Amino acid sequence: MATAADGVAAGVADGGRPADEPDGAGPGALAGLLARLSVPWQADDLDRSPYLDGVSPAHEVTQVGISLVAENADGTFADRPATLLAAELSWLRSQEEMPSSPVPLHGLSGSVEDVRRRLVSFASLAGLAAIADGTATPCWSATLAATLIDEAGVRAVAELTEAAGIVQIRVTGISGAAQAIGLLALGRHIALELDLRALGPGDVQRVAAKAGGQRVTLRAGTTEDGLMSGELLTLAPGLLLDEPGSAEHIQAISGRLGRWATGGRAPVDGDERPAPTADPAAGAGSGPGSGPEEIVLASAEHLTAVTDPDTGLADFQTLVFTPADPGTPVPAAVVGSLVRYAGSATEPGDDLLIGDDFFLQTFDYASGAYLSLVGPTLLRITSEIDYSVFLEDADAARSRGDFPEHLLHPLVQLADSCALGTLHPCAGRLGRRLFVAADGTVRPAPGGAIFGHLTTAGFQPLEHAFSGHAEILDGVPADDPCLAEVVPAEVSSQARQVRPWLSRFLWSIDALRRAQREGIKRPTVSGFGGRLVEALAGELADVDAPNAPLIVADRSAALLVTAGDLRVFRISPAAAAMVEILLVVGSGERAVELACGHTRASADTVRSGFATLIATFARSGVDLAGIAGIAARSAARDAVAVVATATPGSSR
Secondary structure (H helix, E strand, O other): OHHHHHHHHHHHHOOOOOOOOOOOOOOOOHHHHHHHHHHHHHHHHHOOOOOOOOOOOHHHOOOOOEEOEEEOOOOOEEEOOHHHHHHHHHHHHHOOOOOOOOEEEEOOOOOHHHHHHHHHHHHHHHHHHHHHHOOOOOOEEEEEEHHHHHHHOHHHHHHHHHHOOEEEEEEEOOOOHHHHHHHHHHHHOOEEEEEOOOOOHHHHHHHHHHHOOOOEEEEOOOOOOOOOOOOEEOOOOOOEEOOOOOHHHHHHHHHHHHHHHHOOOOOOOOOOOOOOOOOHHHOOOOOOOOOOOEEEEOOHHHHHHHHOOOOOOOOOOOEEEEEOOOOOOOOOOOOOEEEEEEEOOOOOOOEEEEOOOEEEEEEEHHHHHHOOOOOOEEEEOOOHHHHHHHHHHHHHHHHHOOOOHHHHOOOEEEOOHHHHOOOOOOOOOOOOEEEEOOOOEEEOOOOOOOOEEEEOOEEEEOOOOOOOOOOEEOOEEOOOHHHOOOOOHHHHHHHHHHOOOHHHHHHHHHHHHHHHHOOOOOOEEOOOOOOOOHHHOOOOOOOOOOOOOEEEEOOOOEEEEOOOOOOEEEEOHHHHHHHHHHHHHOOOHHHHHHHHHHHOOOHHHHHHHHHHHHHHHHOOOOOHHHHHHHHHHHHHHHHHHHHHHHOOOOOO
């Protein structure tokens, strides 16, 4: 072990490459690492290295990590040489950005003695290599079979994994609730995930009841073929929660309630479920793993019908919010997690309370400007008057840059934003959120279209309920189910067509909130009331691609905020001006001319600056080049339209 670590240290000291290694192959270069790894494992092992799963071929690997074993030509597995592992560790540490999450450590299978030997060797090697190159050792995650942990003993596994720097363990192959409960002891030492996909709802409930406040998450549920849908549950199936016991529970509950209220379908870490194929009008519970994520009940009398394992709407990943009613007992068999609340989740002027630590106020949209905010507040469109006020606010922001102050408050959230925007994802359209009214009608939201009714026989869909497949006009869905009973479809459809930028208005509200937290004193949003570049102020006011990033800035600082997922990048005001030109007119000669006039730089310098910006953001997954192409085509169309309007009778 010492020899291997010393070899790594010597390689780092002299630039990280042997004397016969080609120039440019330093310690962080792939070519240099491959040269060091080429003996004695040759080509077969190179396919599985570096910093890759050492068992699967490199081109098949979807999650990087380091493996302690390699596959021989005859299909058997052997421990990988310490020198090769040490080189991988050194290469990993040499990268500019160390992994922020635990790195998977593969090859922990086989006999107890095999796994013990590999862990002990790796622990020694990682420690020596860290001392040799003077850097920190990454933390690791591992997947272990439940039978192996049973055989080795929970205490021994905890000690070995701690010595190796493993901070997260996933346990697979759990065959029963008793075995899973025994494994819970690991949660006192390490972040633990128990894979309970093979267990039934009753057994999962038994395990959930024993988990307590430990660092344990449960992977649970079934699909038609007996496999899990992939949802990581922070609130386990069958868990009844009257009093949130921790800040984590409160955060999870408020986040899920907020997602239900807004109607958004934001990606969730660990969410591997495929998009549902069932028509929401046919009932959201048409198949395990495809059901709603949140259901809010107006009356506890519908709890049994909603959570029934055979006929209910809930699924394993569903969180059901139900009124606290002492006269309505919790059903013996429940699918989904339950949170009981007091008050109302829908009526303007009412509060929703969960335990002693969380409350949510609901008001109609038109009252928002006159409220004294004391806590989380939801503004809901409850009438056509509310909708008209919302459109007036959006128009004022677009034309003058005047965003309503109350909408920028961090405690305020807009309900049903999927129906208010033009590109916002709609959980209601997919049947992912539901509201069950006191009379048993099932809707995607309190003001939404009626999907059907709950009866003693289960959910009965309407024959002509909302189809879930809106007509697309000019790239904008013409209708949405989540406000269909409050705002006539023809009114909302016309508003969305006339204002294709409504989602950008909603995203701008979130971006302005973030800018205020970042210390930007008087932020403005490009395209709302003006532009950063004066030459753009009077032209092309509506050419922003609907999915183009937002630029929020004042004289001293700027942010680029991506549409939809709202990732934030802090950039200089000068860079913000260049990006604005790209987004409005593309990267052609018109853009170069504008940038030269704004910066007084040469054309070559401007072109180089555009290329650098596009490449820099491309590395972070932001496609400025593609969006710039859309802007250029839109600008060309607008120019042709202007010529045609100004030259009557022209045939060009």
